[in-house]
Amino acid sequence: MTTFWDIVHLLTGTPLIPVAIMGLTWGILGGALPGISASITMALVLPFTYTMDPAMAIALLACVYIGAEYGGSIPAILIRTPGTNSSAATVIDGYELNRQGRSGEALGISLMSGVIGSLFGLAMLVLLTEPLSWLALAFTPPSYFGLGILGLSVIASMTGGSLVRGLAAAVIGLMIATVGTDPISGVTRFTFDVPDLLNGIEPVLVMVGLFALTELMSQSGSTTLTQLKDSVRIRLPNLAMMNKLKRSQTIGCILGLFEGLTPGGGGSIAAFMSYNEARRWSKTPERFGKGSEEGVAAPEAANNTVASTALIPLLSFGIPSSNSTAVLLGGLLMHGLLPGPRLFEQNPQVIDSLYVGSFVAIIAQIGVGVVLLPAAVWLVNRPRPYRAGFIFALILSGIYTLNMSTFDLGLALGLGVVGYFMRLCKFPFLPMILGVVLGHMVESSYRRSLVLSGGDMMVFLQDPICVALLLAAAGFVIYSLTRELKDARKAKLEEAHG
Amino acid sequence: MNRDGWSGLALLALAGAYYWATGSISNSTLEDEVGAVGLPHALALVLALLGLVLTVRGVVAARAAAGGRDGDGEERDASLLRAFGFLAFGAAYVLLLPYLGYFVSVALLIGSVALYEGAPRRWTLPVAAIGGALLYWAVFVKLLGVNQPAGTLFEGLFS
Numbered sequence: 001m002t003t004f005w006d007i008v009h010l011l012t013g014t015p016l017i018p019v020a021i022m023g024l025t026w027g028i029l030g031g032a033l034p035g036i037s038a039s040i041t042m043a044l045v046l047p048f049t050y051t052m053d054p055a056m057a058i059a060l061l062a063c064v065y066i067g068a069e070y071g072g073s074i075p076a077i078l079i080r081t082p083g084t085n086s087s088a089a090t091v092i093d094g095y096e097l098n099r100q101g102r103s104g105e106a107l108g109i110s111l112m113s114g115v116i117g118s119l120f121g122l123a124m125l126v127l128l129t130e131p132l133s134w135l136a137l138a139f140t141p142p143s144y145f146g147l148g149i150l151g152l153s154v155i156a157s158m159t160g161g162s163l164v165r166g167l168a169a170a171v172i173g174l175m176i177a178t179v180g181t182d183p184i185s186g187v188t189r190f191t192f193d194v195p196d197l198l199n200g201i202e203p204v205l206v207m208v209g210l211f212a213l214t215e216l217m218s219q220s221g222s223t224t225l226t227q228l229k230d231s232v233r234i235r236l237p238n239l240a241m242m243n244k245l246k247r248s249q250t251i252g253c254i255l256g257l258f259e260g261l262t263p264g265g266g267g268s269i270a271a272f273m274s275y276n277e278a279r280r281w282s283k284t285p286e287r288f289g290k291g292s293e294e295g296v297a298a299p300e301a302a303n304n305t306v307a308s309t310a311l312i313p314l315l316s317f318g319i320p321s322s323n324s325t326a327v328l329l330g331g332l333l334m335h336g337l338l339p340g341p342r343l344f345e346q347n348p349q350v351i352d353s354l355y356v357g358s359f360v361a362i363i364a365q366i367g368v369g370v371v372l373l374p375a376a377v378w379l380v381n382r383p384r385p386y387r388a389g390f391i392f393a394l395i396l397s398g399i400y401t402l403n404m405s406t407f408d409l410g411l412a413l414g415l416g417v418v419g420y421f422m423r424l425c426k427f428p429f430l431p432m433i434l435g436v437v438l439g440h441m442v443e444s445s446y447r448r449s450l451v452l453s454g455g456d457m458m459v460f461l462q463d464p465i466c467v468a469l470l471l472a473a474a475g476f477v478i479y480s481l482t483r484e485l486k487d488a489r490k491a492k493l494e495e496a497h498g
Numbered sequence: 499m500n501r502d503g504w505s506g507l508a509l510l511a512l513a514g515a516y517y518w519a520t521g522s523i524s525n526s527t528l529e530d531e532v533g534a535v536g537l538p539h540a541l542a543l544v545l546a547l548l549g550l551v552l553t554v555r556g557v558v559a560a561r562a563a564a565g566g567r568d569g570d571g572e573e574r575d576a577s578l579l580r581a582f583g584f585l586a587f588g589a590a591y592v593l594l595l596p597y598l599g600y601f602v603s604v605a606l607l608i609g610s611v612a613l614y615e616g617a618p619r620r621w622t623l624p625v626a627a628i629g630g631a632l633l634y635w636a637v638f639v640k641l642l643g644v645n646q647p648a649g650t651l652f653e654g655l656f657s
Contacts (some may be wrong), residue, residue, distance in 0.1 A: 164555075168509055170546040175516055175541050182534040189534055190519055192536045213588075217581035315552035385615035386626050388606035396591055397634055401644045411583060420581055424574070427506040447532050453502065455505075455531045480543065482627065 007391035012358050016059060020360040023060040023278065024368050031084050032376040033387070034074060036215070038068035038084045038267075038307075039323035044391070045397035046204050046235020048330055055060045055333035055350045059357030061331045062311070065324050066118055066361045069267065069307045070369055073300055074376050078103055078232060084265025086303035091274045092244065093288065093295030100291050104235035109293050110300045111250050111369045112237055115488045118362040120253040121260065121308025125315075126355055132316035139342075141448040143321040144462050147340060148442035148467030153317040153473035155431040156480035161424065163481070169427045172418075173435020174442075176201050183444035184451070203330040203436045205399065205408060210422075211427045212324065214394050216388060217420045232377060234370045236237025241293065248278035248294035249301040256305025261313060262321065267306040271299035308358065315343060318441070333437060371409040501562070503556025509549030517542035587611050599649020600639065605631035 010016050023045075030041030042064050058456040072084030077094035090110060097106035105196040129223035139147075153174035155170045156163070179190045180200025191197040236244065259270035278298030288295045311328070313319040314460035317341030332339045337347055344351060379387075399412050419429065460466050520538045587610050593604045609627030618624055638644045 048642070051644075065606050156628040164548050165505070167543060168505075168552070171545045171548065172512070172540050175538070175545070178538050178541070182523075182526075184532075185529050187524050187526045187534045189538065190516075190524050192522075215582050218577075220577075220584040240642075310594070335591075361515050362504075383617060384618035388615045389617075389627070390613035390630055392584075392588065392605050392611050393604050393630060393634060396588060396645075397600075397638050397646070398608070398644060400595075401638065401642070404645055406595055409588075411593065413588045416585060416588075417582075421508075424507075424578070425501055427505070443537050446587050447530050450532060451530050451616075452600045 006352060007356055009127060009329035010352060011360075013055075013354070014182070016357050019056045020063045020357040021364050023063025023357070024067040024361040024364055025068075025372060025455040027064040028071035028074075028369065028372050028456045029067075029212045029376055029379055030064070030070030030080075031071025031087075032380055036186050036321070036391075037074065037211070038065055038230050039207075039327050039377055040215055041068045041071075042206045042327040043204075044394060044398065045188070046207065046327060048336070049331055050204075050402050050442060054337055054347070055353035056357075057335055058134075058328070058337070058350050059353040061328050062354050062358050063361035065328065066304070066306050066358060066365065067368075068324075069118075069304050070111060070365060071112045073296075074107065074302075074373070074421075075116070075380060076128055077106045077110060078294070078377075079380075080372050080428065084267075086237075086306070087267060087299075089299035089303075090296055092275065092292075093292045096289070096291035097293070097296065097396070102291070103295070104233050105237070106296050107232070107234045107373065108236040109241070109245065109296045111234060111366065112242065113245065113252065113300040114304040115362055115365055116254055117256055117494055118308055118358075119305030120301075122355070122358050122362060123262075123465070124257055124305075125311055125358075129312050129315050129351075131137065132312070133470065138465055139340075140463055140465070141445045141452060142463040142466040143469065144441060144445035144449035145342075145449055145460065146463070146466035146473070147272055147317055148438050148445060150317065150469045150473040150476070151438045152434055152442065153476045153480075154319060154321060155434060158479040163484070165427045166431045168433035169422065170430070170435040173206075174439040176206060176432075176436050177439025178443070183307070183440060184447050185236075194402075196405055196411075199338040200440075201436070202402065202408075203433070204334050204402065205412045206415055206436045207208075207327055207433060208395060208399060209412045210419035210432065212391075212435045213412065213416030214419035214423055216392055217416060218393075218423060219384075221388060226439070236366075236370075237293075245297040247281060248274075248298035252280060252298040253302025253305050256302040257309050259302070260306040260309025260311075260321070267310075269304035270302040270306045274298040296326070305490045310432060311354075312338065315354075318438075320430075320434065320437070323430055325361060326430060326437065330438050334396035352364050365450055374497065389487075500556050500560050503560060504629050506551070506553030508548045509545055509552060513546035513549055516545070530563045583614065584611070586651055587614065595647050595649075597650050599652050601631050601635045601645035602649065602652065604634050 026045055027041055029046065030036050036165065042061055045060065045064055049060055052060070068084055069086060070366060072087035073090045073094065076087040076090040077098050080091055080095040084410065094106045094110065097103065120220045155166050179197055180188070181198060182189055188198060254279065256270045259273070275295060275298050276296050279285045282288065282294055310321050310325045313321055314325045314329060319328070320329045329339050337343055337350060396409055399408050402408055422429065449459050460470070520535050520542065522574065523535050523538070526534065554593050584626045587607060591607045594606070608630040609623055612623060612626065639646050
């Protein structure tokens with residue numbers, strides 16, 4: 001049980017406050033760069049956390065996520081280019097406000113709505129995550145197997161319209177997870193006498209390769225101009241405006257909560273749903289699309305809520321529901337922290353740092369967001385060729401930090417090639433990441449269960465938690481496939497009707 | 499052949515190579531029922547099936563579309579070459595790092611990538627490259643204490 005004094009100690013006896021502000025700053029700057037999503041911003045900083053204290057490292061990553069969600073709205077409002085996927089809905093009215101010469105106001109609304117969404121999300125995270133983790137004591141090897149399968153079932157909603165491609169990506173991820181030392185017998189698999197492969201391929205290399213390197217390769221030669229006005233300043237909304245926005249912010253918070261809890265939900269869906277609902281419930285729906293303040297507040301409150309609530313399934317069950325939470329999961333694994341229920345039992349300091357660090361980052365966001373805007377604008381306005389060179393050098397320097405190994409550098413570049421071809425052939429990344437991070441847990445718990453039961457497969461049906469998790473996984477797969485089929489049918493009908 | 503077809507064939511090749519590589523996994527006295535090759539064999543089989551589905555889908559779709567290259571093929575080839583050209587700088591960095599050391603390698607990487615991406619050949623290019631290398635060297639080597647290679651050519655200078 002965390003006491004008030006534990007929190008005081010975290011704030012005064014550890015470097016949590018500077019870590020949170022550093023993470024927030026990095027997140028805002030990274031999120032503001034078009035093409036650098038929240039997950040890429042997190043993946044870039046991931047190798048640097050390797051030598052940090054695990055509690056500080058996880059808090060840093062969570063704060064980067066919070067910062068990136070706000071940072072993404074800066075180019076969305078100023079140049080009609082969302083910095084992150086989840087800020088795409090902000091473009092609609094944010095850019096219209098900018099065109100009307102109200103960019104400072106739009107940025108202020110985005111910032112304050114984001115802060116409200118983040119605070120609500122954090123409260124839900126603190127309230128809901130711990131009760132869910134009570135299941136920890138009852139978890140057995142079959143339960144962990146069920147948990148792994150439930151995690152993998154997220155793939156059904158992340159196939160990007162092609163189940164076969166999504167499944168193939170997941171299988172490739174699972175194949176990568178088999179490299180290294182076998183968890184039961186201890187024999188080596190697919191190491192080809194390379195000592196660097198004995199401990200397997202670290203998920204962080206896969207994430208950096210797929211997200212960051214693939215993005216840089218894809219952007220190579222791009223001539224898109226992203227020039228922001230240097231003179232822009234944030235104007236925070238006054239009380240009357242905040243009162244006007246409370247309905248749309250509430251809608252954003254509620255939908256952000258549900259989408260964050262839903263595997264595969266994510267900030268983008270929450271933002272667009274909130275935008276639609278805010279318009280439906282607005283007293284002035286006709287202003288939406290023409291520079292409505294509510295049209296900025298709702299999606300920003302929603303995607304910032306998701307940045308916290310998406311951590312609930314991750315921390316409680318070890319299920320990453322988005323690319324960003326998958327990177328956070330990579331961070332947990334990198335520090336030897338078993339994601340899922342045991343995290344609360346064995347490493348409460350990590351959870352406390354994450355909660356308190358997130359709170360610090362959210363509050364600091366108001367000041368840092370205002371102060372950092374000129375820096376973000378300056379960064380976005382740097383010539384793209386230099387930006388590409390600096391980011392590439394940063395990625396390679398970061399990867400080397402992990403194990404001081406040039407082999408890791410080659411491996412990450414190779415994974416960048418794999419990612420590039422996957423992207424070219426429309427294979428989604430998240431299933432592959434899930435395969436890499438969950439593969440070990442699924443295989444080892446499955447085989448341990450069979451060893452314990454003497455090879456009796458009924459062991460999985462005799463464990464009530466395993467049965468419940470497997471049923472939930474089946475239900476989720478059926479729900480996702482039904483939704484995908486419905487969407488495809490709807491798209492066909494719309495196409496037929498012109 | 500369209501994208502599905504090529505993807506399917508690539509998956510089949512990958513599944514075959516992976517299955518072949520399972521032959522090098524040795525037996526252990528601690529072996530359980532599933533064994534160290536159990537999951538790899540299952541994965542190879544599933545991937546082969548998925549590859550087959552994609553290949554068949556690709557062939558059927560290609561026949562329906564009467565085959566041929568799609569219109570933006572040339573554009574795609576150009577961006578493919580560009581992307582691999584970009585990555586080649588990373589590969590060169592990996593190869594040169596042990597010899598040139600971190601500082602020089604990073605400066606060369608920043609400068610060459612910027613040039614490749616269209617930076618004008620002005621005095622700003624070497625300044626940005628050397629300034630960037632100095633910044634990263636200060637952050638990684640001095641601040642974070644990462645033991646980046648000093649390079650056999652310049653050993654002692656930047657360690």
